[in-house]
Amino acid sequence: MPIITISRGSYSRGRDVAEKLAQQLGYECISREIILEASEQFNIPEIRLSHAIEDAPSILSRLTRGNERYVAYVRAALLRRVQKDDVVYHGFAGHLLLREVPSVLKVRIIASIEDRIQEVVKRDGVSEDEARERIARADDERRKWSHHLYQADPRDVSLYDIVLRIRPMTVDDAVGTIKLAVQLPAFQTTPEVKKTLEKLAARAEADAKA
Numbered sequence: 079m080p081i082i083t084i085s086r087g088s089y090s091r092g093r094d095v096a097e098k099l100a101q102q103l104g105y106e107c108i109s110r111e112i113i114l115e116a117s118e119q120f121n122i123p124e125i126r127l128s129h130a131i132e133d134a135p136s137i138l139s140r141l142t143r144g145n146e147r148y149v150a151y152v153r154a155a156l157l158r159r160v161q162k163d164d165v166v167y168h169g170f171a172g173h174l175l176l177r178e179v180p181s182v183l184k185v186r187i188i189a190s191i192e193d194r195i196q197e198v199v200k201r202d203g204v205s206e207d208e209a210r211e212r213i214a215r216a217d218d219e220r221r222k223w224s225h226h227l228y229q230a231d232p233r234d235v236s237l238y239d240i241v242l243r244i245r246p247m248t249v250d251d252a253v254g255t256i257k258l259a260v261q262l263p264a265f266q267t268t269p270e271v272k273k274t275l276e277k278l279a280a281r282a283e284a285d286a287k288a
Contacts (some may be wrong), residue, residue, distance in 0.1 A: 084096040099166055112155050117151075158279050196209075
Protein backbone atom coordinates (compact mmCIF):
# COMPACT_ATOMS: atom_id res chain seq x y z
CA MET A 79 0.00 0.00 0.00
CA PRO A 80 2.33 2.77 -1.24
CA ILE A 81 2.48 6.54 -1.13
CA ILE A 82 3.79 8.27 -4.26
CA THR A 83 4.81 11.90 -4.68
CA ILE A 84 5.14 13.45 -8.11
CA SER A 85 7.37 16.51 -8.23
CA ARG A 86 7.20 18.55 -11.40
CA GLY A 87 8.16 21.81 -12.96
CA SER A 88 5.26 23.84 -14.26
CA TYR A 89 3.91 22.54 -17.59
CA SER A 90 6.08 19.40 -17.51
CA ARG A 91 3.12 17.00 -17.85
CA GLY A 92 3.57 15.88 -14.24
CA ARG A 93 -0.11 16.41 -13.49
CA ASP A 94 -1.01 14.17 -16.44
CA VAL A 95 1.34 11.47 -15.14
CA ALA A 96 -0.06 11.70 -11.61
CA GLU A 97 -3.70 11.54 -12.68
CA LYS A 98 -3.20 8.67 -15.11
CA LEU A 99 -1.06 6.74 -12.61
CA ALA A 100 -3.66 7.09 -9.87
CA GLN A 101 -6.42 6.02 -12.23
CA GLN A 102 -4.59 2.89 -13.34
CA LEU A 103 -3.56 1.91 -9.82
CA GLY A 104 -6.93 2.75 -8.28
CA TYR A 105 -5.26 5.21 -5.92
CA GLU A 106 -6.47 8.56 -4.68
CA CYS A 107 -4.93 11.49 -6.57
CA ILE A 108 -4.53 14.65 -4.48
CA SER A 109 -2.99 18.07 -4.89
CA ARG A 110 -4.75 21.30 -3.91
CA GLU A 111 -7.24 19.32 -1.83
CA ILE A 112 -4.63 19.39 0.93
CA ILE A 113 -4.80 23.18 1.05
CA LEU A 114 -8.56 23.01 1.54
CA GLU A 115 -8.19 20.42 4.30
CA ALA A 116 -5.50 22.47 6.04
CA SER A 117 -7.72 25.54 5.74
CA GLU A 118 -10.62 23.75 7.41
CA GLN A 119 -8.52 22.01 10.07
CA PHE A 120 -6.68 25.13 11.22
CA ASN A 121 -9.38 27.71 10.43
CA ILE A 122 -7.27 29.65 7.91
CA PRO A 123 -8.89 31.25 4.83
CA GLU A 124 -8.10 29.08 1.83
CA ILE A 125 -7.01 32.00 -0.35
CA ARG A 126 -4.54 33.20 2.28
CA LEU A 127 -3.07 29.73 2.64
CA SER A 128 -2.82 29.32 -1.15
CA HIS A 129 -0.98 32.61 -1.60
CA ALA A 130 1.32 31.88 1.31
CA ILE A 131 2.68 28.67 -0.18
CA GLU A 132 2.48 29.53 -3.89
CA ASP A 133 4.29 32.88 -3.72
CA ALA A 134 8.02 32.91 -3.17
CA PRO A 135 8.94 33.81 0.42
CA SER A 136 9.70 37.52 0.78
CA ILE A 137 12.65 38.91 2.71
CA LEU A 138 10.24 39.94 5.46
CA SER A 139 8.70 36.48 5.78
CA ARG A 140 12.17 34.94 5.85
CA LEU A 141 13.13 37.19 8.75
CA THR A 142 9.88 36.72 10.68
CA ARG A 143 9.22 33.07 9.77
CA GLY A 144 5.80 34.35 8.69
CA ASN A 145 4.85 31.93 5.93
CA GLU A 146 6.49 28.91 7.54
CA ARG A 147 3.48 28.43 9.80
CA TYR A 148 1.29 28.07 6.70
CA VAL A 149 3.60 25.38 5.39
CA ALA A 150 3.30 23.66 8.77
CA TYR A 151 -0.49 23.59 8.33
CA VAL A 152 -0.14 21.97 4.91
CA ARG A 153 2.40 19.43 6.15
CA ALA A 154 0.17 18.40 9.05
CA ALA A 155 -2.84 17.96 6.76
CA LEU A 156 -0.79 16.00 4.22
CA LEU A 157 0.65 13.62 6.81
CA ARG A 158 -2.85 12.83 8.06
CA ARG A 159 -4.15 12.29 4.54
CA VAL A 160 -1.42 9.89 3.42
CA GLN A 161 -2.01 7.66 6.42
CA LYS A 162 -4.81 6.16 4.31
CA ASP A 163 -2.17 4.82 1.88
CA ASP A 164 -2.65 4.24 -1.85
CA VAL A 165 -2.13 7.92 -2.60
CA VAL A 166 -0.54 9.86 -5.46
CA TYR A 167 0.27 13.40 -4.32
CA HIS A 168 1.40 15.98 -6.88
CA GLY A 169 0.95 19.17 -4.88
CA PHE A 170 3.28 21.52 -3.04
CA ALA A 171 6.70 20.02 -2.14
CA GLY A 172 5.50 16.50 -1.37
CA HIS A 173 9.00 15.03 -1.66
CA LEU A 174 10.16 17.43 1.08
CA LEU A 175 7.11 17.49 3.34
CA LEU A 176 7.15 13.69 3.50
CA ARG A 177 10.90 13.20 3.48
CA GLU A 178 10.90 11.61 6.95
CA VAL A 179 8.55 8.84 5.77
CA PRO A 180 10.94 6.09 4.60
CA SER A 181 8.68 4.23 2.18
CA VAL A 182 7.46 7.13 0.02
CA LEU A 183 8.27 6.72 -3.69
CA LYS A 184 9.50 10.15 -4.76
CA VAL A 185 9.29 10.81 -8.50
CA ARG A 186 10.46 13.84 -10.46
CA ILE A 187 8.99 14.56 -13.91
CA ILE A 188 11.00 16.84 -16.16
CA ALA A 189 10.65 18.17 -19.71
CA SER A 190 12.70 20.37 -22.02
CA ILE A 191 12.13 24.12 -21.87
CA GLU A 192 11.01 24.03 -25.50
CA ASP A 193 8.30 21.47 -24.75
CA ARG A 194 7.21 23.37 -21.66
CA ILE A 195 6.90 26.60 -23.63
CA GLN A 196 4.74 24.92 -26.25
CA GLU A 197 2.57 23.44 -23.51
CA VAL A 198 1.94 26.92 -22.06
CA VAL A 199 1.20 28.36 -25.50
CA LYS A 200 -1.28 25.57 -26.21
CA ARG A 201 -3.03 25.68 -22.84
CA ASP A 202 -3.09 29.42 -22.18
CA GLY A 203 -2.97 30.94 -25.66
CA VAL A 204 -0.03 33.25 -24.93
CA SER A 205 3.08 34.12 -26.92
CA GLU A 206 6.26 32.08 -26.58
CA ASP A 207 7.98 34.99 -24.83
CA GLU A 208 5.16 35.23 -22.27
CA ALA A 209 5.23 31.47 -21.81
CA ARG A 210 8.98 31.54 -21.16
CA GLU A 211 8.54 34.28 -18.55
CA ARG A 212 5.75 32.38 -16.77
CA ILE A 213 7.84 29.23 -16.57
CA ALA A 214 10.91 31.10 -15.32
CA ARG A 215 8.85 32.89 -12.65
CA ALA A 216 7.20 29.69 -11.42
CA ASP A 217 10.48 27.77 -11.34
CA ASP A 218 12.18 30.59 -9.45
CA GLU A 219 9.46 30.67 -6.80
CA ARG A 220 9.68 26.92 -6.27
CA ARG A 221 13.46 27.05 -5.95
CA LYS A 222 13.24 29.85 -3.38
CA TRP A 223 10.70 27.94 -1.29
CA SER A 224 12.70 24.73 -1.44
CA HIS A 225 15.88 26.48 -0.39
CA HIS A 226 14.15 28.56 2.28
CA LEU A 227 12.54 25.55 3.96
CA TYR A 228 15.06 22.77 3.43
CA GLN A 229 18.17 24.32 1.86
CA ALA A 230 17.44 22.11 -1.14
CA ASP A 231 17.17 22.72 -4.89
CA PRO A 232 14.24 20.91 -6.55
CA ARG A 233 16.55 20.18 -9.50
CA ASP A 234 18.81 18.06 -7.25
CA VAL A 235 18.24 14.49 -8.44
CA SER A 236 19.35 13.07 -5.08
CA LEU A 237 15.99 14.19 -3.63
CA TYR A 238 14.14 11.61 -5.72
CA ASP A 239 14.01 7.87 -6.25
CA ILE A 240 13.19 8.23 -9.95
CA VAL A 241 13.64 11.08 -12.44
CA LEU A 242 11.75 10.70 -15.72
CA ARG A 243 11.98 12.94 -18.77
CA ILE A 244 8.91 13.44 -20.93
CA ARG A 245 10.08 13.11 -24.54
CA PRO A 246 11.37 10.83 -25.74
CA MET A 247 9.35 9.09 -22.99
CA THR A 248 5.60 9.56 -23.16
CA VAL A 249 3.20 10.06 -20.28
CA ASP A 250 2.19 6.40 -20.66
CA ASP A 251 5.86 5.33 -20.54
CA ALA A 252 6.35 7.29 -17.33
CA VAL A 253 3.22 5.79 -15.77
CA GLY A 254 4.35 2.28 -16.70
CA THR A 255 7.79 2.82 -15.17
CA ILE A 256 6.36 4.11 -11.90
CA LYS A 257 3.90 1.22 -11.72
CA LEU A 258 6.81 -1.21 -11.85
CA ALA A 259 8.83 0.67 -9.22
CA VAL A 260 5.97 0.97 -6.76
CA GLN A 261 5.77 -2.82 -6.47
CA LEU A 262 9.23 -2.99 -4.86
CA PRO A 263 9.38 -3.90 -1.15
CA ALA A 264 11.13 -0.61 -0.34
CA PHE A 265 7.98 1.35 -1.14
CA GLN A 266 5.42 -0.66 0.82
CA THR A 267 3.76 0.85 3.88
CA THR A 268 4.71 -1.62 6.60
CA PRO A 269 3.37 -1.58 10.19
CA GLU A 270 6.59 0.17 11.22
CA VAL A 271 6.04 2.87 8.60
CA LYS A 272 2.47 3.34 9.82
CA LYS A 273 3.76 3.93 13.35
CA THR A 274 6.24 6.48 12.00
CA LEU A 275 3.46 8.21 10.07
CA GLU A 276 1.27 8.46 13.17
CA LYS A 277 4.10 9.98 15.21
CA LEU A 278 5.01 12.43 12.46
CA ALA A 279 1.39 13.46 11.94
CA ALA A 280 0.81 14.04 15.66
CA ARG A 281 4.01 16.03 15.97
CA ALA A 282 3.22 18.10 12.85
CA GLU A 283 -0.23 18.97 14.20
CA ALA A 284 1.25 20.02 17.54
CA ASP A 285 3.88 22.16 15.78
CA ALA A 286 1.22 23.77 13.57
CA LYS A 287 -0.87 24.73 16.59
CA ALA A 288 2.07 26.00 18.67
